[in-house]
Amino acid sequence: MTLPAISVRSLVKRFGTATVLQDIDLDVPEGKVSCLIGPSGSGKSTLLRCLAFLEEASEGMITVNGEALGFFENAKGERERLPAGQIRAVRAQIGMVFQQFNLWPHMTALGNVSEALKTVHKVPKAEAEERAMVQLAKVGLANRAGHYPSQLSGGQQQRVAIARALALSPKIMLFDEPTSALDPELTGEVLNVMRELAAEGMTMVVVSHEIGFAATVGHQISFLDQGRLLFTGAPSEIFAKPRHPRLEQFLDTYLDRGASMLA
C-alpha cells in the first residue's frame, strides 16, 4: 500500500469544554474515495474542517502526503504551530467544496472560478479565465460562465463550487454533504461530476447522507458517532451483517425511508 494521502493520528477537537472529536485515527488512501457517515452532530463536518485546517485540532497530528498540516512535533515532543506560509503551502494541495456552496455572490461563475488564479497565483487575466473555462466545461457549465450565482440553480451552483476548487489543481478534494442542499434531480448532476472525478483517480473525502453514493462510489466508509470513529472499512463490510448496534440503528432510519420497496 502506498503512503496515505492524509493521515490523522490521535486527533481531538474541543469547543470550549465540549469535546466534539475524540481520539480520531484515520488514513485516507490516495486516489480513492473515502466517505464519512454518521448521525447529525456526530462531528463529520468538524473532522472535515480540521482536514482543511479551517478548524485547528486541539490535540493530535494531521499529515498531508507526508507533510505536517498546521502543527508539528518539535524535538521535545511538543506540538508547535507551523509558520503561516508553510500552512498555506500544504493547504494548497487541498480543495474544499462546502455544503452551502459559498459562492461569492458578486462575481459571475467565471469570476468565482478564476479569482484565486488571478489574485493568489498571479496568472494573467486572459489565461486565468481560459483555465477557468476548462474547469467550467468539465462540470458542464461552459454556457453559464457569465451568470451570477443568484441566476444559477442549486445544482449548477454546486458544480461551479467544484470547478472553483478544481481550478487550483488540488491533489485532494474534500466535500461536505455536497448534495444535501439540493433537490433530487439537481443532486444527480453533482453526483455525476463527483463520479467522474473518482474515476479519474482524484483523492476524495466525502461527508454524505447519500448512502447510495457512498455504497457505489466509496472505496472506504467511516462511521462517526458522538465524536468517535466507530468503524472504518470497505462498503461491503459496513453493510454486511452483523453490524455494530449503533450503525445498525443508523442505517435502519435510511432503509425505512428508502426506495427499496419501489422496484
Next chain:
Amino acid sequence: MTLPAISVRSLVKRFGTATVLQDIDLDVPEGKVSCLIGPSGSGKSTLLRCLAFLEEASEGMITVNGEALGFFENAKGERERLPAGQIRAVRAQIGMVFQQFNLWPHMTALGNVSEALKTVHKVPKAEAEERAMVQLAKVGLANRAGHYPSQLSGGQQQRVAIARALALSPKIMLFDEPTSALDPELTGEVLNVMRELAAEGMTMVVVSHEIGFAATVGHQISFLDQGRLLFTGAPSEIFAKPRHPRLEQFLDTYLDRGASMLA
C-alpha cells in the same frame, strides 16, 4: 365514491407571461392521502399554494367540499371574485404546513398554536391554551410548550407547525415538502406524525420528495412535469411498468440514489 374534498378544474396559473400550471384537473378524495411528485420547478408548490389560495389561479375553478374557493362562475359564465369574508370561511377548512415551518419567532410553541384560537376565534385564553396543549401532546411536544422556536430542533419546529394547523380543526391539511428542510434523523419524527394523521382519516395533500412515504402512505399519487399533470393514480399503478417515459426517467434518479442495494 363520495364528493371529493377538493376538486380542481381547468386550472391555469401564470406569473407574468410564464405559464407555470396548465390545465390542471385534480380530485382530492376525502379522508385519503394524495401526494404530488415531480421534478424541481414543475409547479408542485404553486399548485399547493393555489389550493390554499395563497396564489390566485389565473383561470379555472377550485371547490372545497363543494364550495367555490376564491372565484365563482356568475350567471353569465364569467369568473368573479368572492367577497373576502367568504374566502376566509372556505379557507378555514384548510390547514397548511410549510417547508420552512414559518413559526412566529416571538411566540412560544404554545403561543404559536393557541394564537389563532385566541385572536381569530375569540376562544378565551385558558381554553385556547388547553386546546393547544392537546395538539402539542398529539405531536409529542407537550413538554416543549414554553420553548421559543429558536430553542427547538427542526423536527420539533415542524411538529409545532403541524399542531398549529391542527388546532383550528381543519378538514384538509396541505403539506409542502414538510421534511426537506430537515436532516434525515429529524425527518422520521415528522413523518410519523403524518402517518398517524393519515391513519385517523385526515384528508391530506402532500408535496413530497419522500418517495418511500408516498409509496407506503399515499392513496393517490400525481406526477407533475413542466406545469402539466401527467399522471394520477394509485401507488401500485404509478410504480408499475410500463410507465410514462418522463416518469420513468424521474423515478430512475431516485432509484439510483436509493438504498435498494443496501439490504
Next chain:
Amino acid sequence: MSFKLFSLLVQASVWTIGISAISIAIGFLIALGLSAALLSGKALYRKPAEFFISFFRGVPLLVQLLLIYNLLPFIGLNVPSIVAAIIGMSLCTAAYQAENLRGGFESVPKGLIEAADMVGFSPRQVFVRVKVPIALRLTFPALVNEAIMILKSSSLVSVVGIVEITRMAQDLASSTYMPIEIFSSAALIYLVICWAVALAGRFGERSLPGAAK
C-alpha cells in the same frame, strides 16, 4: 468647577431626558403609521408619507423648531415651548424611525405572513400580531441608535426657550467665562445618558420574546 454649577447641569438634563423620552415614544407611534403608509400599495397614502420623511429628514431640526414655534401662531396656534419642542422632535425622529421600520417590515419573511393568512388573521391582526413584533426585533439596534441621535439633537430645543444641558452649559459658560470646564462636564453627562440608553437597548434586545439566547 463648583459642585453648584455641576448640579445645575444635572438639573437641566431632566429636560433633555424628559423631552427626548416623550418624543421618541410619540415619534415611534407616528413612524409605525408612516412606515405602514410607505409600504401601502396606494399612492394616496404613500406619497404624503414620502413627502413627510423627505421634509423632516431634509430640513434641519433647528429650523423645524423655529417654524413650529413661530409660524404656528400665525394660524392661531400659540403652542407653549414644551409642546413645540415635543412636536418638533417627535416629527423629526418619526421620519428617521419610519425609514428604519420600513426596512424592518420589508424583511419580515413572507412565509410568516402567509402562515398567519392560513390561520385566518385579518390584515390588521397580521400587522399587530406578526409584522410589528418581528420588524421591531429586526430594527431594534437601529432604533436604539436613532434614540441616541435624537437625544443629542435635543440640544436644539433651546431655540424655543427650553434650558436643557447644552443651553445651560452655554449660559453658565457666558456668566463664569469658564467654558472648557463647563462643556467638559456637559459632555460627561451626555455620555452617561447615552451609555445608559445603549445598555438599556442591549438589555431590551436580549429580552425581546424569542430572541436567540
Next chain:
Amino acid sequence: MIFDPNVILKHLPEIISGTGVTLALWIAGMLLGILIGFIVATLRRYGGRAVDLPLGFVVEVLRGTPFLIQIFLVYYGGPFVGLSLDPVPCGLLGLSVYAAAYYSEIFRAGYASVPHGHVEAGECLGLSRLQIIRRILLPEMALIVLPPSVNLAVILLKESAVLSIITVPELTTTVSAIGSQEYAFLEAIFLLAVIYWVIVEAAARLGRLAETRLSTFRFAAS
C-alpha cells in the same frame, strides 16, 4: 410678518460661498470618515481584544457626546494642551473623526453580514487576509452598508452647521450672519431650510440610485 426676498438676492455671493464651504467640508469629512471608519472596523475585527476594547471605548465616547461640545473642546481647549488648529482643519478633523466613529459601526455590521463561509472559501483557495477583505468582504457588504451610510451622511450634513462656533464660514454661519446683520431672521430660516433640504434630497436620491444599481448588477433575477 415681514418677509423681504431682496435680502437674499443682495447677499447671493456670500450665500453661494457658504454653501460651497459646507459642501466641501461635508464631502471631505465624509470621505475621510468612511476611510478611517473602515480602518477602525477592520482593526477591531482582526486586532484581537487589545485593539478592540480601547477602540470600542473611543467610538462610544465619540458617539455618546454631542458634536457641538466635541468641536468646542478641541478648538478652544486644544491650545491649552498644545493643539492649536485653524478653524477649517479643525472642523475637517472633527467632522471626519465624528463620522468615523459612526461609520466604523456601520462597517462592523457590514463585516458581520457576510456569511463566514464566503471567507472560508477564500481561505481554502489561499487568498490572503487583505485579498479577502478587498475582493470578497468589501464588495459583498456594499449593499448592506449603503442605506445606513446615506442616513449618516444626512446627519453629518446637518451636524456640519455646528462648525459655525469655531468660525468656519459655512452655510449656517453665513446665512444667520446675514440674518442678524439685516435683522432678517425669517428670511434666513427659510433660506437655510430650502438649501439643506435640496442637498439632502440630492444625497438621498443618489443613494437610492446607487442602491438600485448595485442590486440589479449583483442580484439579477434568475
Next chain:
Amino acid sequence: HAEDVLAKVKAAGVLKVGTETAFAPFDFIDAGAHVGLNVDLFDEVGKELGVKIEWVTLPWEGVLPGLEAGKFEVVAGPATITKARMERYRFTAPIAEATVAILKKAGAPISKPEDIAGKAVGVGKATAQLAQLTEFSATLPSKVDIREYPAFNDAYADMAAGRIVAVANSLPNIAFVAKQRAGMFEVVLPPFGKKTYFGFVGRKDADYASLMDAIDAALIKMKGDGRMGKLQDKWFGTKFDTPDAVKDPAI
C-alpha cells in the same frame, strides 16, 4: 390684531419680555437664576405699568422671530441702536452707552486702542461692533487682523486659548468680563469709535405704539429720578449719560 397691545397687556396684567441669557451683565444666569440689568430695569417698568413681567428666554437666533410671532411683546436684547435696524424695528429710549472698547489678554502689549494695529482681534459676526472695528482699523497705520465669531463668548474663549490678543465689544459688556476674570482679561481705555447706545427692541406696528410709548415714558422717568443711574452703577460699576431718544444714530 388691530387690538391695542398696551390695553391687552394691562388687561392680562402680564408683560412678556423675550431675551437671551448669555449676555452678561444685561441678562445672565447666576447660580441658576436669571439676573442682570435688564431684569432689574423691567421690574421697575412693570411697576410703572402696573403689570407683572414674564420672561421668555431663548438663544439669540430665536428671539427676533419670537417677537414677530407674538410670543412676547418686547425684546430685552438689548441691541445697539443703528440706522439699518431702525428700519425694521422700533427701539426704546437708550438704557446704556454701547460705544466700543478693547478687552485685552492680561499682559498683552496694548495700552491704548491704537496699539491693536496689526494684531489679531476678535469680534461678534454681523454686529454693530464689527462695523465700528472695521472703520477704526482703516484709520490705523497697519490693518487689524479681524476675526469674526458667532458669539462674543466664543471670542473670549479664543482669547483665553491664545489665538487672538484682544476683543472689541461694547464697554458695559467687557467691563463685566474683566471684573469676572480679573487677572486674565483687562479693559483698554478709552473707548474708540462713535458714541452709540443700547436700547430694547420692539415692533413698529401701529397696535404696538402705545405699549412702546409707555415703556419709553417709564424709562425716561427712571432716568429722571435716578433709579436708572443706580442700576447702571450696580451692574457696570459706572453711570452713563444717555439721551431720551436716538433719532439719528451715528452708525
